[in-house]
Amino acid sequence: MHHARATLREQGYRLTPQRNLIWEVLRDARRHMTAEEVAAAVRRTLPDVNVSTVYRTLELLVSLDLVVETRLEGSACYYEVSPEPTHHHFVCTQCGAVGHFGDELLAPVHEELTARQTFAVSQIQVTAFGVCRDCQAVAQVGAASPPFDVPSA
Numbered sequence: 001m002h003h004a005r006a007t008l009r010e011q012g013y014r015l016t017p018q019r020n021l022i023w024e025v026l027r028d029a030r031r032h033m034t035a036e037e038v039a040a041a042v043r044r045t046l047p048d049v050n051v052s053t054v055y056r057t058l059e060l061l062v063s064l065d066l067v068v069e070t071r072l073e074g075s076a077c078y079y080e081v082s083p084e085p086t087h088h089h090f091v092c093t094q095c096g097a098v099g100h101f102g103d104e105l106l107a108p109v110h111e112e113l114t115a116r117q118t119f120a121v122s123q124i125q126v127t128a129f130g131v132c133r134d135c136q137a138v139a140q141v142g143a144a145s146p147p148f149d150v151p152s153a
């Protein structure tokens with residue numbers, strides 16, 4: 001488990017109630033959350049917290065490697081407590097479902113960069129985009145049932 005409180009203090013950041021709560025929300029969620037979802041959860045306890053505070057805190061936690069930010073295609077972006085061991089994501093561009101694969105699959109990349117390019121790798125992040133099994137099945141059924149709720153005009 002991560003020691004967010006210790007890390008914040010060591011880096012000279014104050015552990016404000018907002019920062020503490022935002023951290024706890026993500027840690028207890030054990031899933032990927034958008035900043036909006038984090039803000040909504042935080043407001044259940046601290047109704048006055050504004051979204052920009054949540055964004056700034058998430059950025060801070062990311063900069064301290066306590067939280068990982070993964071960008072979806074387009075503007076969507078989600079957060080989770082830094083996984084141990086490191087994992088990578090594959091994301092369905094149709095429904096947003098997220099899967100994980102292990103860091104060990106990137107061993108050849110580490111090898112190439114460290115041994116051949118003498119590059120000191122600190123972190124590799126890979127996100128694969130595509131279409132999940134469910135959405136492929138929907139596509140095969142045909143155009144009869146669209147994958148999304150189509151808003152009525």
Ligand SMILES: [Zn+2]
Pocket residue numbers: 032080083087088089100
């Ligand atoms: Zn993840």
Ligand SMILES: [Zn+2]
Pocket residue numbers: 092093094095096097131132133134135
């Ligand atoms: Zn999907």
